[in-house]
Amino acid sequence: IADKGVALGDGAGREGSRVRVSGRIHRLRAQKQATFITLVDGGGHLQCVLQAGDLTKTYDALTFAQGTSLTLFGEMREVPAGQQAPDNRELHVDYYQVIGTSPGDDEAITNKVSSTQNQWDQQMLDNRHLVLRGDNASALMKLRAHVEWAFIKAYHDMKFVKVSPPALVQTQVEGGATLFTVPYYEEKAYLTQSSQLYLETVLPSLGNVYCIEKSFRAEKSLTRRHLSEYTHVEAELDFVDFDDLLVHLEDIICRVIDTVLDDAEMAALLKELNPSFSRPSRPFMRMKYSDAIEWLNKQDPPIPNEEGNPHVFGDDIAEAAERRMTDAINRPIFLTHFPVEIKAFYMKKDPSDVRVTESVDCLMPGVGEIVGGSMRMEGYEELLAAYDKQGIPAKDYYWYTDQRKYGTSPHGGYGLGLERFLAWMAAQHTVRTTCLYPRYMGRCKP
């Protein structure tokens, strides 16, 4: 017996070697002469054969069920390709130890018939801990881990410094309507909506910075791309102009995709999840907000605004309209130069047209907005006036406005929703399947 257990994914334990493997029963097929187990351990799958005559121990079929954890001992054999044994090998088991039994009904739960789609969705979400054991969910979680690492690698290669801003804050970034309030000793605090302001404060000392932290939004709308808690990849760049920011965004997105595709295992996973995925071509399309409005109005029939009227300058482009546009154009779009009125207080105005901001949303087919970014206002007085206009007490933001007082700079940054990025990459209908345990209005469990 090998003195060490063999991880299923590492290709170890070839023909003839004696091994010990531990894992859980993923699939079980009992026949008269033999029982076939597909063992899973997070690293991969292994077909295991228990032939009645080979075993030094008789087994009670009842202890074997989907989910049962066990350690199996036996001899590894090569299997001709095409026999449906993962990795073309199988373990001929001669001894086993059951570690933990399982009622084996997780498949029964996750396959239970529901009368409506919604009921089925809720059932899947209530049983997310079991759904996560499935091939599809685990493939998505592995892809997610790799994508997150690919962001870290890309920023590291670009010499951005990673920081970890606080989640408990007393200021807002993206509007008061979506703040979660929490009691904080004798005071009131919020869960952060974005780390942007904190990133800006360390530009002078650290240069370009980034963070991958949770952001929280008390979203009152139940859409397929809104979560109450999501993973926010944010970066801030010093001494750049708007065009530099856009080029950097293309670069980071393409680097991350390349890192994923360069990894054979991840490329295969992605192919399974989204067979038609291909690396977007650069440069990404650039479209001004005003041209987007025109595009929406020019469609036959026109795509209306939220009130059902033709879009006019100053209207929000609602999620549905945005999705129609991205799906029709079917490639990444940098939507730029949004009107001042519909964007956050900190955004820099376009010097050539002060009605609009140097802002960008990156839109992807199937999802819509996955990135929101902008250049930041540089002037101290201008920033104070912007706070005033929005009725936000600027004094609470002294640590932020001080950046403009103590040596301001042209700078900009963005936030990317990791769940949305993954929904685009892996062609998921909703961001609820691209995070471990989704939180949204009405759900805070399991």
Ligand code: 4AD
């Ligand atoms: O467009 P947003 O609100 O921009 C900001 O928060 C900026 N302060 C970021 C920055 O410049 N550092 O959010 C950025 C991205 C969105 O494009 C979207 O991908 C994601 O965060 N996002 C959400 N994802 C899931 N659920 C939600 N409720 C989200 N809200 C925003």
Ligand code: MG
């Ligand atoms: Mg946005």
